[in-house]
Amino acid sequence: MQCCPQKPVIMLPSGESLCKGHFTEYFENKAFKTITKFSLIGKEEHIGIALSGGKDSITLLNILKKLQSRNPKIRLTALAINEGIHGYRDKTLATAKKACEKNGIPLHICSYEKEFGMPLDEMLRVLDVKPCTICGIFRRYLLNKKSKELGFTKIATGHNLDDEAQSILMNQFRNDLSASARLGPISGVKENSGFITRIKPLYLCTEKEVATYAFLNGLLDTFTECPNVSKSYRAQVRDMLNGFEAKFPGTKYGIVNSFLQMLPELKERFKNAEMGSCTECGEPASKDKCNACRFTERLEKAKIKAEAK
Ligand code: SF4
Numbered sequence: 683m684q685c686c687p688q689k690p691v692i693m694l695p696s697g698e699s700l701c702k703g704h705f706t707e708y709f710e711n712k713a714f715k716t717i718t719k720f721s722l723i724g725k726e727e728h729i730g731i732a733l734s735g736g737k738d739s740i741t742l743l744n745i746l747k748k749l750q751s752r753n754p755k756i757r758l759t760a761l762a763i764n765e766g767i768h769g770y771r772d773k774t775l776a777t778a779k780k781a782c783e784k785n786g787i788p789l790h791i792c793s794y795e796k797e798f799g800m801p802l803d804e805m806l807r808v809l810d811v812k813p814c815t816i817c818g819i820f821r822r823y824l825l826n827k828k829s830k831e832l833g834f835t836k837i838a839t840g841h842n843l844d845d846e847a848q849s850i851l852m853n854q855f856r857n858d859l860s861a862s863a864r865l866g867p868i869s870g871v872k873e874n875s876g877f878i879t880r881i882k883p884l885y886l887c888t889e890k891e892v893a894t895y896a897f898l899n900g901l902l903d904t905f906t907e908c909p910n911v912s913k914s915y916r917a918q919v920r921d922m923l924n925g926f927e928a929k930f931p932g933t934k935y936g937i938v939n940s941f942l943q944m945l946p947e948l949k950e951r952f953k954n955a956e957m958g959s960c961t962e963c964g965e966p967a968s969k970d971k972c973n974a975c976r977f978t979e980r981l982e983k984a985k986i987k988a989e990a991k
Pocket residue numbers: 765813814815817818908909910911914
């Protein structure tokens with residue numbers, strides 16, 4: 683089925699083909715409906731945008747800017763993190779800066795080097811650890827801490843339906859249901875938990891839809907991917923899911939939609955999970971020290987050892 687006589691640019695899992703204009707309308711409506719359906723954004727908020735400069739976060743920025751033009755009481759500020767990945771992050775940060783200038787959105791950039799003493803590339807030289815493990819822990823830590831410092835009421839991330847389907851499966855494979863209880867289009871809503879509420883307006887948009895929207899609307903001109911991504915567990919789950927989706931269209935929707943039906947029970951089951959504060963930095967921690975402080979300590983020791991050689 684085709685929307686109109688214009689040239690189609692994408693075929694949806696339902697089998698419907700859409701032209702550029704109708705796809706753009708479909709995509710934006712889906713993101714706005716997600717915001718309304720899951721009550722992601724109130725009438726008056728200061729939303730932080732976790733901006734990497736990749737297709738997902740640039741699309742997110744564009745959608746939130748459109749939302750702001752309908753509701754000027756929504757304040758937007760972008761927060762970018764420079765992990766220190768040579769030949770990759772400099773490029774996406776340049777895209778991020780350009781997008782913020784074009785849309786008149788203030789941008790704050792913080793870096794692993796300044797916050798944790800060294801860039802990610804160096805961390806991986808001194809410590810034998812999976813890149814995405816340490817990178818993910820430090821990123822979540824900084825997003826939470828800086829969002830509170832900057833006075834955001836919520837932080838919006840560019841996670842899409844593919845990301846969520848991967849996370850759901852990864853947690854199942856690792857038998858970690860408590861991690862799944864923290865997923866969903868809105869998380870971290872427990873009051874006084876020390877966690878800033880995180881929202882995912884692109885939750886129901888597939889990766890293919892986000893990429894199509896970004897390129898068709900001139901938000902991005904090149905596609906860059908982190909050189910470490912292929913080493914991650916997530917990349918293996920992603921490839922497996924993409925293979926399944928190609929054979930059985932609608933698989934990713936199936937995973938996320940059935941998960942959404944179970945999520946209220948999961949949240950209820952893990953609502954009393956103990957969460958204290960890190961004795962070093964005061965950020966939320968399930969043990970005496972948060973994972974970021976544990977890794978910072980390990981890095982310092984490893985650096986001293988490397989220098990002594
Ligand atoms: S792919 Fe891994 S190493 Fe690269 S930015 Fe993402 S989490 Fe960090």
